[in-house]
Amino acid sequence: MDTIESTYQGNAPIVLPKGLTWPGDEMQIPDWIYTDPQVAALEQERIFLGRHWNFVGLECEVPNPNDYIRSFVGAIPVVVARDADGAIHVFENRCSHRGAEFCRSYRGNGERFVCPYHNWTFDNRGKLVAIPFRRGVRGKGGMPDGFDMGEHDLRTFHVTTHNGVIFATACSDMESVEDYLGPEVLREFNTIFPGAEMKLLGIHRNTLPGNWKLYQENLKDPYHATLLHTYLTTFGLFVTSNESNVVTDQQGRHCVLMSRRPQGRPEVAKEEQADMQAFRQTMQLKDQRVLDYFREVDSPWTGSAITIWPNLSALRQQNILNTRLIVPRGPNELMMIWAVFGRATDDEAMVRHRLRQNNIFGPAGFLGIEDNEALKFVQDGLTRSLPRHGLAMLGDDREPVDTIITERAIRGMYRYYRQVMGF
Ligand SMILES: [Fe+2]
Known part of the structure; x- marks a missing residue:
């Protein structure tokens, strides 16, 4: 299964748009960190997909097997789902086919997510489990030979919980959330x-x-x-x-x-x-x-x-x-x-x-x-x-x-x- 990996290596040089410099120390906070679209995009990469634990919900929002909620990691829409065995998964709310934000209910209970556009179907661990007309109709159309369903699962985040609070990260070697706090x-x-x-x-x-x-x-x-x-x-x-x-x-x-x-x-x-x-x-x-x-x-x-x-x-x-x-x-x-x-x-x-x-x-x-x-x-x-x-x-x-x-x-x-x- 694909996991979302942090793209931030901590060493890429930053080239700020002309004229954007931080004025001295933190007693002065420049306007452009609140208004510049490039800064907002960089924050997604370095903060929300970086070396941090993102809050995504509470366990009491998904108390039962197969419960789910929609949530976010930064600006990225995700689904927080509890599987039939009680484990919690966080995956992108983006169909691996054409990209639709497939989960439309704020919360619910179910073992399967069916994308409304072409009915590609995922389980509550993020695995792709069904593609309609995968082999075409009467020998015509369909997916190419050698298409591997296993390569097109939803991308998942690493998940941890502390006393009923659920956190997700794109970083594969994060410290424990207790150490993080x-x-x-x-x-x-x-x-x-x-x-x-x-x-x-x-x-x-x-x-x-x-x-x-x-x-x-x-x-x-x-x-x-x-x-x-x-x-x-x-x-x-x-x-x-x-x-x-x-x-x-x-x-x-x-x-x-x-x-x-x-x-x-x-x-x-x-x-x-x-x-x-x-x-x-x-x-x-x-x-x-x-x-x-x-x-x-x-x-x-x-x-x-x-x-x-x-x-x-x-x-x-x-x-x-x-x-x-x-x-x-x-x-x-x-x-x-x-x-x-x-x-x-x-x-x-x-x-x-x-x-x-x-x-x-x-x-x-x-x-x-x-x-x-x-x-x-x-x-x-x-x-x-x-x-x-x-x-x-x-x-x-x-x-x-x-x-x-x-x-x-x-x-x-x-x-x-x-x-x-x-x-
Ligand atoms: Fe206030």
Whole structure:
């Protein structure tokens, strides 16, 4: 069976289009990494097909034998399928005949995938198993002699799982996903994914008019939380005085933002209010239950937002548990696939609570919607104005970081990005 092999050898010289140079260090981020189509194409090769683990879905999305979902590795459409024996396979959603994206259902159950165009048929390991009229009709037409079905399977990715989370890579000698995350990030990752059985509550999909890296940045950026999000500050989920921490892996590509909310509505000091336009002292909730927090993990933090390079965000905020899969679609658009989940042991009331609380996040959530809009504003600014560079100068790069007024994680990500991309 063909596997997709990483094309990136780590030594090919980069020739940037004329005039594109990185201006100094990571405190300055040039516009062209968000807008240039050549950069977007190179990212597919060096990042999504490179030496990285890509998130493709959760095991609770394919709980039964022969379940499948559509997903993505970078911009490449794939199918994540569990075979009859329980093993998980990830293969390209591209017919080996004429290239059709053959799997049309977002999710389903079946042992066979039949391409709608000419009915070429594949099993759920990606093997080509049937070609209509392969030998022609009445001795005429059909495939040439010597045609070998075994040479035309779907191309597959290497797959691994950790505590119910599925990752795929084109790289044949990747380190384990645990080593890939590193010990600090893994520790927090395991509070969201402790290995307990998960229950899928729902999926959101949305597209945004912005570059995919802006979403990685957004989730590595605690600074904006109290400035953009009225809901967070006013109802005390996240204010500057909450205890917080920012942890990254050795290479700076993954990040965890942790915070602890005090019980009840926090006092917000006058001096902080002056810097927080979004704070609304008089606003009240009609239904307070949306803020209830039932402690369910052994962690001092009530919230943790994790970004795993290149395409996963995992969130535990109050009793919300979700993953976000970031799908690049050219330089100016991204798609988000959100999986909202609970534990298999949740009773009916806990499921209701998680779903009620999910209104905070999600594509149109009380605060999720603000990030969507902010990303659009950034992309508009980057594409419509004269080229310049953005700034990420807040905070310093020393550990540990117990303030949210920092852009350290964004700088770390771009330090790594520049290495991988050769910029
Ligand atoms: Fe945000």
